[in-house]
Amino acid sequence: MYISQNYSYAILRPIQKYILSQGGEVCWFLEGDEVNPDYLLPKEIRLDHIDDVISWNPDAVFVPGNVVPHFIPGVKVGVFHGFNSGKRDNARGHFDVRGFFDLYCTQGPNTTEEFQKLATKHGFFNVVETGWSNLDPMYRTMESNPYVTQEDTRPTILFCSTFTPKLSCADSVFETVKLLSEKGRWRWLVQFHPKMESRIVEKYKGIQGPNLQFVETDNVIPLLRAADVMLCDTSSVLIMFLLLNRPVVTFRNRSPSDYLINITEVDEIEDALSLALSKPEKTMSAIQEYADQVHPYRDGMSSVRVVEATNKLIDQGIGNLKRKPLNIFRKLKIRKKLDYWKF
CATH class of the missing domain: 3.40.50.2000 (Glycogen Phosphorylase B;)
Incomplete structure (x- = not known):
């Protein structure tokens, strides 16, 4: 779970809950100083350095953001940090594809359609409509x-x-x-x-x-x-x-x-x-x-669909996808931010 903002905890925890229920393992990496480590729960495992993440060798990296270090192992899954509220035009906002992800798990028809067009255009990522994991608790009974x-x-x-x-x-x-x-x-x-x-x-x-x-x-x-x-x-x-x-x-x-x-x-x-x-x-x-x-899903099962789509991609591999763009400048920015220069 790769996060840089506090609101990302709630987005990814339903995914974590399902992975753990299936016998899997989950670790967290907190990027930057805008995310508060005090929000981690007692049983949640934090990896302190990128070296630790690479050594842990994840099968998948879930990200509620636009970028993720390309040198981390595992398929890169974009799960969105919010809905398309129209603050910016599509190219700079919700549909900003920066060449880091293998899979986008979309929230509903109005995002799926646009991302499928982009997937056809670029060819280096898949799109699966899953619903948004952040909303799973919203449709469940609260004690x-x-x-x-x-x-x-x-x-x-x-x-x-x-x-x-x-x-x-x-x-x-x-x-x-x-x-x-x-x-x-x-x-x-x-x-x-x-x-x-x-x-x-x-x-x-x-x-x-x-x-x-x-x-x-x-x-x-x-x-x-x-x-x-x-x-x-x-x-x-x-x-x-x-x-x-x-x-x-x-x-x-x-x-x-x-x-x-x-x-x-x-x-x-x-x-x-x-x-x-x-x-x-x-x-x-x-x-x-x-x-x-x-978001037509009211069953509280979006996190399950996200994990299932991710597992399917892991099983089939990404060999059928085109190579991602070089992204040299953005990759250097990420390395500088993380102070990580191993190649």
Whole structure:
């Protein structure tokens, strides 16, 4: 499990769980200083250096990102760090193929179709639609949820925001969120991307109280399940919320659609949230249609399909695939980042 961000733990743990249940072994490599080793569970095994990874000789490397060291043994499997939220054009965003992976495990029809076109064009990777492992726990029964309380029956609003300054609404809506939380009509949960500017994080931490809780976590799923409505901007986490068949109010979303309740002014937020809580029929129907294209799997078995697709590739080998591009510059960047110069 090759990770560089804290949110990757939740993406890969369902895959780990299935591999271990089948008698396999799993180790973790944490790249860089943006991933917190304290999030590792007691029984999870960490390999501290790339030399350790190479010596361990993995059969497969699972990566929720765009690049992976080519010199690590094993087939390289891309499992995505989020959904395609339209923040960037396809070539630079969700469909950015950088020549490192042997297999892409896609989330649903709207990503599979594009990646199959790219696979035909490039020829150096396979594509299998598996669903997204990160969502497996979302479709399973939870014994308890730390963000749900039987004593507080008010509707719950989850506010999430991307960290990109041009796309984030966190600063713009702060005073409105503060005012609405003070009214006490709703219970607020606030969670941001781990790269969010610390200044903004501290502002929201400063307004915590009986009606608003700021949450820092490596697993957003309990938050999603605890909320009735989401307020968001362009963060891909909104797609996960839609897959629970729950409405999202977006603030100046770059790709407004009929499955979103999109607004452009802060004084529209309260009415838009009230509308979302009423679950308007037209919006809910559009959400269902969208969900079927993005991620039609509701069985909590996507991690099983990922492992099965990986095992099939290991068994058949990659001899039928074209050679990957040289990628000299990117490979040198990876070596420099890892301070690894053995050839």
